[in-house]
Amino acid sequence: xxxxxxxFFLTIVIGFVAHAQRGIDLPGGDTTKPTGxxxxxxxxxxKYKEVPSLQFAHKDAQAFExxxxxxxxxxxxxxxxxxxxxxNATRNNVADAISIMARKAKPGDRLYFFFAGHGDMEDLTQIxxxxxLLYNSPNGNYFGMKDDVLEILDLKRYLSPLAERGIExxxxxDACHSGNLNGGIKGVEKTASALAASxxxxxxxxxxxxxxxxxxxxxWGGGRGLFSLHLEEGMKGLADRxxxxxxxxxxxxxxxxxxxxxxxxxxxIPLIVGDLSKPFVAxxxxxxxxxxxxxxxxxxxxxxxxxKGAEEKYVDSLDxxxxxxxxxxxxxxxDRKLIWPLDTNALKDYxxxxxxxxxxxxxxxxxxNLAAALNQRFDSIVSPLLRGETSYSTRDMCxxxxxxxxxxxxxxxxxxxxYQNLKARKLYMEAMSYTWALNDNEYNxxxxxxxxxxxxxxxxxxxxxxxxxxxxxxxxxxxxxxxEYEKANKSFEKFLELRPYDLYAxxxxxxxxxxxxxxxxxxxxxxxxxxxxxxxSDFRIQLADILMNTEKDMQFMGLTDKMLLDPSDKLIVxxxxxxxxxRKDNMDSAIYFYNESKKYYNGYCSICDNNxxxxxxxxxxxxxxxxxxxxxxxxxxxxxxxxxNLGVIEEKEGNxxxxxxxxxxxxxxxxxxxxxFITKLHLYLGKSYDTSNRxxxxxxxxxxxxxxxxxxxxxxxxYAYIRVPGLIDSTTAVDYxxxxxxxxxxxEATTWFHHACYKAMKKDKPGAVASLDKALKLGFGSYYxxxxxxxxxxxxxSPEFITLLEKYFPEEVKKKK
Numbered sequence: 001x002x003x004x005x006x007x008f009f010l011t012i013v014i015g016f017v018a019h020a021q022r023g024i025d026l027p028g029g030d031t032t033k034p035t036g037x038x039x040x041x042x043x044x045x046x047k048y049k050e051v052p053s054l055q056f057a058h059k060d061a062q063a064f065e066x067x068x069x070x071x072x073x074x075x076x077x078x079x080x081x082x083x084x085x086x087x088n089a090t091r092n093n094v095a096d097a098i099s100i101m102a103r104k105a106k107p108g109d110r111l112y113f114f115f116a117g118h119g120d121m122e123d124l125t126q127i128x129x130x131x132x133l134l135y136n137s138p139n140g141n142y143f144g145m146k147d148d149v150l151e152i153l154d155l156k157r158y159l160s161p162l163a164e165r166g167i168e169x170x171x172x173x174d175a176c177h178s179g180n181l182n183g184g185i186k187g188v189e190k191t192a193s194a195l196a197a198s199x200x201x202x203x204x205x206x207x208x209x210x211x212x213x214x215x216x217x218x219x220w221g222g223g224r225g226l227f228s229l230h231l232e233e234g235m236k237g238l239a240d241r242x243x244x245x246x247x248x249x250x251x252x253x254x255x256x257x258x259x260x261x262x263x264x265x266x267x268x269i270p271l272i273v274g275d276l277s278k279p280f281v282a283x284x285x286x287x288x289x290x291x292x293x294x295x296x297x298x299x300x301x302x303x304x305x306x307x308k309g310a311e312e313k314y315v316d317s318l319d320x321x322x323x324x325x326x327x328x329x330x331x332x333x334x335d336r337k338l339i340w341p342l343d344t345n346a347l348k349d350y351x352x353x354x355x356x357x358x359x360x361x362x363x364x365x366x367x368x369n370l371a372a373a374l375n376q377r378f379d380s381i382v383s384p385l386l387r388g389e390t391s392y393s394t395r396d397m398c399x400x401x402x403x404x405x406x407x408x409x410x411x412x413x414x415x416x417x418x419y420q421n422l423k424a425r426k427l428y429m430e431a432m433s434y435t436w437a438l439n440d441n442e443y444n445x446x447x448x449x450x451x452x453x454x455x456x457x458x459x460x461x462x463x464x465x466x467x468x469x470x471x472x473x474x475x476x477x478x479x480x481x482x483x484e485y486e487k488a489n490k491s492f493e494k495f496l497e498l499r500p501y502d503l504y505a506x507x508x509x510x511x512x513x514x515x516x517x518x519x520x521x522x523x524x525x526x527x528x529x530x531x532x533x534x535x536x537s538d539f540r541i542q543l544a545d546i547l548m549n550t551e552k553d554m555q556f557m558g559l560t561d562k563m564l565l566d567p568s569d570k571l572i573v574x575x576x577x578x579x580x581x582x583r584k585d586n587m588d589s590a591i592y593f594y595n596e597s598k599k600y601y602n603g604y605c606s607i608c609d610n611n612x613x614x615x616x617x618x619x620x621x622x623x624x625x626x627x628x629x630x631x632x633x634x635x636x637x638x639x640x641x642x643x644x645n646l647g648v649i650e651e652k653e654g655n656x657x658x659x660x661x662x663x664x665x666x667x668x669x670x671x672x673x674x675x676x677f678i679t680k681l682h683l684y685l686g687k688s689y690d691t692s693n694r695x696x697x698x699x700x701x702x703x704x705x706x707x708x709x710x711x712x713x714x715x716x717x718x719y720a721y722i723r724v725p726g727l728i729d730s731t732t733a734v735d736y737x738x739x740x741x742x743x744x745x746x747x748e749a750t751t752w753f754h755h756a757c758y759k760a761m762k763k764d765k766p767g768a769v770a771s772l773d774k775a776l777k778l779g780f781g782s783y784y785x786x787x788x789x790x791x792x793x794x795x796x797x798s799p800e801f802i803t804l805l806e807k808y809f810p811e812e813v814k815k816k817k
Contacts, residue, residue: 036108038076040068041097042083043134044174045117049087050139056216057116058085060174060228063221064114072236072287089117089135091148098158107166113159115150116228119175132175163201174207174214174228203249203274205231207260215264217303227270230259235281237288238295245283250276262417263303267364296467297498299386300421301379302408304372314362322360325353329366338374339407346370347407367411374408377401378425381432385470388502395436402429424464428471431457435478443481443672445710448743451481469498476508481672483708483745485516503533510542515746519550537569544576548583549706556580571600575608582615583679583704590615606632610641618680622649640670640709647716651686656720663720666713676712678705684712685719689788700784711744715754728762749778757791768792769800776808783812 044061046054065083067073082097105111118133134148162169207214207227216225239247239255253272261269329349337345350366378401384391405426431454455478461471476491492509513522526543540563547556563569578593594608613628632642647662680701682689691697718737722728741751752775759768795801806813
């Protein structure tokens with residue numbers, strides 16, 4: 001943040017004199033809409049020829065011109081506005097404009113005079129006057145008053161009489177001077193006092209008190225003065241406290257005082273002089289609505305302060321020890337030694353300085369600059385995310401950012417207006433220090449406790465900053481790792497409300513819909529993405545997978561045949577067709593397409609051979625299946641699907657120990673999101689079924705199920721274990737497996753069904769019925785498994801079981817009768 005020294009945004013509305021012929025409102029009438037024409041003289045100077053430069057004075061002036069030209073400012077014709085920026089702001093140009101506008105303005109018209117730049121006073125003539133410095137102004141020695149300066153008394157002499165003619169004047173002066181020009185700090189105060197003095201029937205709005213400095217920063221509005229920005233937003237309608245469609249001077253006073261005083265940390269307090277009950281501007285509803293949306297998406301930030309020339313005067317007032325300490329602080333700040341190393345850092349320097357020189361004007365400036373610096377690492381990590389770009393950070397960097405934010409919170413204290421935001425960001429960075437850039441390839445079951453801890457921190461952060469899009473996105477991703485798809489869905493949907501054009505969020509939401517079996521929603525998303533971004537094959541692949549899962553055979557074939565026209569898609573399309581025919585139990589076609597896919601694969605295609613082994617297995621060709629699975633593991637000993645499939649073979653052949661070992665290898669090597677499709681479910685889990693209704697059994701065996709591989713491996717371990725004589729009563733071991741199974745929220749209904757099977761196998765009828773009821777309440781819908789799975793035989797004839805069937809499957813029960 002740059003100290004504009006004294007940015008006096010003085011707004012003066014002068015005069016409300018009755019003039020019957022022009023229909024002028026009497027004092028007390030509605031002044032929000034001038035009855036005549038609006039004119040404006042706007043001056044903004046950041047770059048001076050001789051005087052030290054400012055940063056954003058010209059941008060404030062340009063913003064005010066844009067405001068007047070807009071709907072919110074009344075759509076003033078450009079020909080009625082004279083704007084002078086930087087080198088064009090000369091005495092001759094400004095004097096001519098004042099003379100011309102003064103002659104043009106008639107009773108009932110409105111005239112704006114806006115000045116943003118330096119203000120000063122000649123050191124030898126400290127009278128009740130002040131100077132507004134134009135582009136060619138010298139750096140001091142204004143005694144002759146012939147240089148490029150405007151005297152406050154001259155402005156009063158020329159412009160104040162216009163009020164007596166019934167002209168509505170809005171006189172805005174932003175006179176900035178940090179105390180390093182000829183008049184010094186006293187010159188600042190005298191200029192401010194001269195501006196604040198009453199001239200007659202005028203309103204004056206000053207950016208700060210005469211003994212204060214006005215602030216500007218790049219963080220505010222992309223580079224604006226603090227007062228200027230909030231004055232403009234207040235006039236656009238944010239100051240309309242009673243929502244009557246008008247902003248009065250009283251409302252504007254409250255608004256800008258609150259905002260500027262808060263964001264300056266009580267170092268800048270605006271001042272309005274005049275009858276505060278008068279209405280000032282009308283509010284454009286559309287402009288206000290758009291501004292509110294924009295403000296809701298903004299991220300509050302701490303801005304750095306640069307006192308410019310005043311800093312030298314403050315440092316000169318210190319004793320040698322103070323100067324040395326301040327120099328150490330500045331160097332550590334520049335070297336980014338903020339809280340480390342412990343023996344010398346900027347925070348340590350500040351605390352020593354603040355204790356010894358607590359009344360120095362440098363102390364609050366040091367505190368604010370240090371606080372802003374402690375936020376910079378966080379900003380560097382998050383800013384790319386807000387721009388829709390990749391943030392190349394690390395978990396260590398996130399840890400350092402969280403520690404710096406924690407130090408910032410301690411530095412500013414709980415009463416600071418940014419404390420809640422800082423706490424939210426600290427929690428976010430702490431969460432990311434555990435899981436930054438965690439992806440499917442890295443995540444497996446061992447990560448779950450870490451992700452749970454990180455997610456709790458993110459949830460706490462979102463409570464404090466509910467519209468922080470980066471936090472919402474991170475929550476959505478981590479909920480998917482925890483299989484909390486409903487929560488992930490809500491997070492991604494909220495993220496898209498905040499950032500409706502974010503490609504990754506829309507893609508992630510489509511994936512979550514697929515996980516939740518909300519295929520219609522997922523299909524719409526991927527159809528839209530595939531059409532809008534044809535260069536990305538991932539969207540077409542996801543769409544093809546959805547069409548296959550929903551058995552939309554014609555659409556699937558049409559899409560995949562079209563994809564084959566692109567050589568880069570041939571590998572994945574042949575593989576998808578292999579899966580399609582595997583699910584249709586067409587062994588020859590499935591093997592053909594898997595082998596075709598291998599032709600386009602760079603290297604050995606483990607998944608192709610695994611799936612060939614799988615199609616052999618489900619067609620009772622165990623030896624060929626085993627050969628392929630072992631071949632895959634010879635190439636890649638960590639391949640989870642081959643481990644699982646060999647485990648299933650071992651279980652069927654009566655080798656539970658070997659089976660459990662293979663299933664556990666699957667869990668260790670599978671990522672958290674690895675899924676597999678299961679056909680002919682009756683071949684798994686060592687189960688047997690009632691086949692008296694052959695048609696129902698065949699329909700059941702043809703169905704395709706998609707399971708998380710770690711989940712189905714735990715389920716397979718469960719049955720391999722409890723089917724060993726005597727082990728079903730090993731409660732501790734069984735409870736541990738169920739504890740793992742219940743962490744997979746997407747399969748919760750299935751878990752309760754198998755819990756009911758386990759209880760029935762133990763001949764625990766109440767426990768089995770209760771678990772089965774929970775499964776059915778959660779949506780378990782396989783009627784055939786209920787009546788055909790022989791693990792439930794113990795409770796199948798019980799009245800409680802029959803009652804559950806009648807409650808959840810009334811039509812099927814009627815048909816059976």
